[in-house]
Amino acid sequence: MDRKGKGKSVARKRKTDHDSAVAGALDLFWRQGYQGASTRELEQETGLTRFTLQTTYGGKEKFFLKTLDTYLDNAEARHFPDPETFSLDDLADWFREIASAERMPKIEDAGCLAFNAISSFDRSDPEVNDRIERYLTALEGRFVAIISRAKTEKVIQSEVEPEEAARLLICLLLGLHTIMKARTTDQFPQSYAEAAVGLVEGWKTPLATPESW
Amino acid sequence: MDRKGKGKSVARKRKTDHDSAVAGALDLFWRQGYQGASTRELEQETGLTRFTLQTTYGGKEKFFLKTLDTYLDNAEARHFPDPETFSLDDLADWFREIASAERMPKIEDAGCLAFNAISSFDRSDPEVNDRIERYLTALEGRFVAIISRAKTEKVIQSEVEPEEAARLLICLLLGLHTIMKARTTDQFPQSYAEAAVGLVEGWKTPLATPESW
């Protein structure tokens, strides 16, 4: 039945709330992948018990999907570039921040769990596919909006095609995530991000560009 | 002892040779990831037996590494862009081909197994890390060489910095692989590759550029 709303008793409280469980799971899934993260490890990293994982989430995969949903909600609300306000410079900074040193140890936004879903599963599970599609579509929409607006405001070179540029940025972002997973410890990710930054800044109209690369 | 060279008998022949085993393994690892590919599935897809996997390769991970080595050898020799001869147009075509429709069903070069190594493992295994480093370094070298040569030949805009551009291309390539894994069935990968193509062609000197974007 409807367990919320007319519950007679509130009963025992969970040790770990959903959000912090998601935070722990995100980190583990990112490091180990879906298959590589065992339910026992999830217990340790999230604070959840395998019992709770089963009863309130419905098992490992359902929990992963729920984590992914929560993560995407949060990413869209707080970490995706804002289509209303972002300038090209903001977009360039946004790329720079993704690979920033402060963020490197604890990755918690910008699509890493979506990246994980892509690499951990083949496309046989529609539940997973839907989330991936949601991620890519939403991100593409943001990029297109920002670039289109920049174009109408004449701060971008007119040859730049918003849809094509958006796809370029998506490739760049996914590639950046891959690099961040490939080279965790050193300064490489930043230099790669700088390449992306340079690309975006190169789009600016010559007038607005003092000297980029 | 040295089993080749002075073997007394040649004994029973393997049903499956190394190369076709590698080909099958490549496909399976790409679809399922390292952890997601079981040794039983490897038997079916490669034609190897679990016995052979154990005795001549030394187990699943060793076999993966051997596959990765063979694959990287082949990729460097045949599929990486040639630093001696590639023009910018060749480079653009090279990107276009990666996501081409003919290639999509059977991915067999251009770094997908390296991508796999990145996403399937954390960086705790030096054996894996070495291969990833080899892949990234070799690829970066190719890109830098091609762009540098184009620059000396004045067919590229002088503002383009070879090292930075190479990193951009690596991000793009890795992102393209991610997209190919994310959206397997449709025309998306091509359109993403076209974005990369457009970028490379945009580097050409205005003189050499009839009309790209």
Added chain:
DNA sequence: GCCTTTTCTATCCATGCGGATAGTAATTGA
């Protein structure tokens, strides 16, 4: 202060995993 509800702990289970082993079938040099 009990009752109900929910989570906790602690097992237990069946399954699939990577790997090991023993006996059989090929293959070739001597």
Added chain:
DNA sequence: TCAATTACTATCCGCATGGATAGAAAAGGC
């Protein structure tokens, strides 16, 4: 043709996995 060598088949093993279950423990309603 026999001995040596290697791969094959078939089975077995210990282990880790995701999941299930049965009390015990918390926590608020009445």
